[in-house]
Amino acid sequence: MPTRSFCKRIVFVWLFAGLLSICSSVVASDSGLIKKRDANNDGIVDQVAEFNHQGKLVALAVDDNHDGVMDTFQYYVDGVIVRLEKNLDTEIGIDMRTYFKDGKKVRQERLDGEGNIYQEIDLDTAGKPFEIREDTTADQRMDTVYHIEKGQITRITRDQDGDGAANVLELYRNGELSERRIDINGDGTVEERLLFDEDGSLVRRHLDTDQNGDLDMLEVYRNGLTHMQQWDQNQDGRYEKIAFFEKGEVVRIEEDLDMDGIRETTVAYRGGKPFVQTVDANQDGKKELRIFYNAGGETESIEKDVSMDGKMDTFQRYKDNRLVFVEKDTNGDGEIDTKISYDTGRKKKYILRDRDNDGRFETTHWYDKPPWTRVTELDSDGSGKVDVRSCFMHDILRRRETLKKGSGLVELRENFDEKGLLVNSLEDRDADGRWDMTWYFDAQGNLERAEKDADADDRVDTWYYYEGGRLSGVSEDTHGDGRPDIWEDYDASETMTKRKKDLDFDGVADIEELF
8 A cells, every 4th residue: 555655755756857858757755666657748747556565566656747746646565556636636635536346446535625525425336326424514423415326316315414324215206306205303204205207397396284193285396387276184095175276376275164075165365365265154155255455455345144144234344454344234125224424543433223124224323432431322213313311331221312313402311220120211301401300210210309490590490209119209499499398298109188388488387288
């Protein structure tokens, strides 16, 4: 085996030959003889051979490009070549190293400028590659392996994450890529599988989207563009979602949202954006839901068949992707009987209802009239004026007002407690804007007492008292000093039994009458 000092000796001989004319073609060395040769007679040695004492060739250095620097170094054992090192460029250093067995090439190495191996090639008995290993990331690890049969690549493995294990497998047929398998998360399971046709074009892509070991997504390609995508979302072997493409752009998506085996939901696309979505939940050929989108892909309107009778009965309108208005046909007569408006905060502003189906919206529910959470107004005669107004706090009636027809003035106001029980009611009997009569009720809702302003001076002048819901007594202020001067008692039949009068208005009864 030649020693590593051979290259140093070759450099010495080359320098010496460059300074002196060649006077001899043979130089003695410790290990044998060194023969040098100027093959092109330019005065510079371009071949140096080393022989052992038995006369067998040990090493040979050659300056292939005649630039004065040795490019190729061949090493021999028993006269048979075992290694070849070659400098392929103008820079000093070995770029390629070839190993021989029985005089035939068995392996080849490629080196970078720092002497690191970045490619290894194993050769068969015919000197053709059958396996190639490459370091594509310059980390001194062979991360890519090519397997070759009959001069064509059959398989490639790649370690793309640098953990020492291959996570990409590529299979080839007739020299063309036919399949690629990728272990995305390094768990040893394929999460992505790509299939190619005989021309090497991608035709199918399988993907494990949730990385649970099942390839649940399939993508089909035509002419290099996506033609179809399918998802098996519950791993039951059926595709619940299918996307259809034209010229690589999605045009329709069908989906089985309830996982019953029927894709009842369809979204149609224009320019890659949805423009209408439909749902046929019972597969009767009639859509129960239609959603329309604007050019920006935002919801513009929604139509629903809530009653499932084959006719759309609910219509929703959107602005800036927010619900702003709803119309409903709640009784299925084909006419809108409910309208709902929403504010920018997606809260209801009002609801209009046509409860008697006469085409007029007589009931209005307001949701923006604080302090009430809801105010309901009724126009029972279709006059366009409110007849009854009811005010609620969290669906509990707290006030009800009855308005005089034509005037819009409140003629009766009823107030209720937090449980919805009647507390009192106020009456404006002469429609002058003042309360004439106020009725008070106990916790059980029974009439307890009443107060009356008979002369419209905003002061109570008559008091009524009740027991068990019947009139039991009346007090009256006839003098206008705020104190009663007449007192009346009534029996169970509400017949007067006694009357007392204060004639001098000192607060003490002066006379008493019995009946």
